[in-house]
Amino acid sequence: MPERTYILHITERRLWDQARERGAYAMSTRGRTLQEEGFIHCSTRAQLPAVAAFLYGSYDGPDELVVLVVDPARLGVPLRYEAPKPGGEEFPHVYGPIPVTAVVDVEPWS
Template identity: 75%
Template sequence: MSTTNAIVHLTERSLWEEALVRGAYEMSTRGRTLQEEGFIHCSTRAQLPGTAARFFADVPDLVVLVIDPDRLGVPLKYEAARPGGEEFPHVYGPLPVTAVVDVETWG
């Protein structure tokens, strides 16, 4: 896998550990599931600090899921967060744990 095309997702360690048991991760973002949101919010490496500061500043024990897009098996689309805004990667389906090639502690 080329690290240049990897995307990342920030989440609570406990949610990732639950996904390992199930075989798929299905949280979209903090407090919202894939089913509620329609996709899983992800970031590029460059976008990660801003995402962490905006949505997870008060959450302890976070991990960064490093995702290989070639292993997803579901659509990946880069879409603007708001009209004319910066584009973020969105995963349209459950994230298979096999697509996560590394897990890093955040903070």
């Protein structure tokens, strides 16, 4: 899969399994929903290691972590690249739930 085409989101396996049952994924980041945050935090392949370390560096949960590989062309909701502070690195933010049909692969994360 070409890196430039896809965006990534790291999550717990059980949250992805629940999303598959509902038809859409709606967690923004670790412990926060789309409704609470306003968008779903994603990353590029290059950004993923730092994001995973920041969010899950101390993770000792019962579920394995997985990376959702998302095709932006299948989202059906806005995708914006935004920096957390002016002049900072831009990250992909999805402004709506991610349909399970937009997830083209699920990779294990260790």
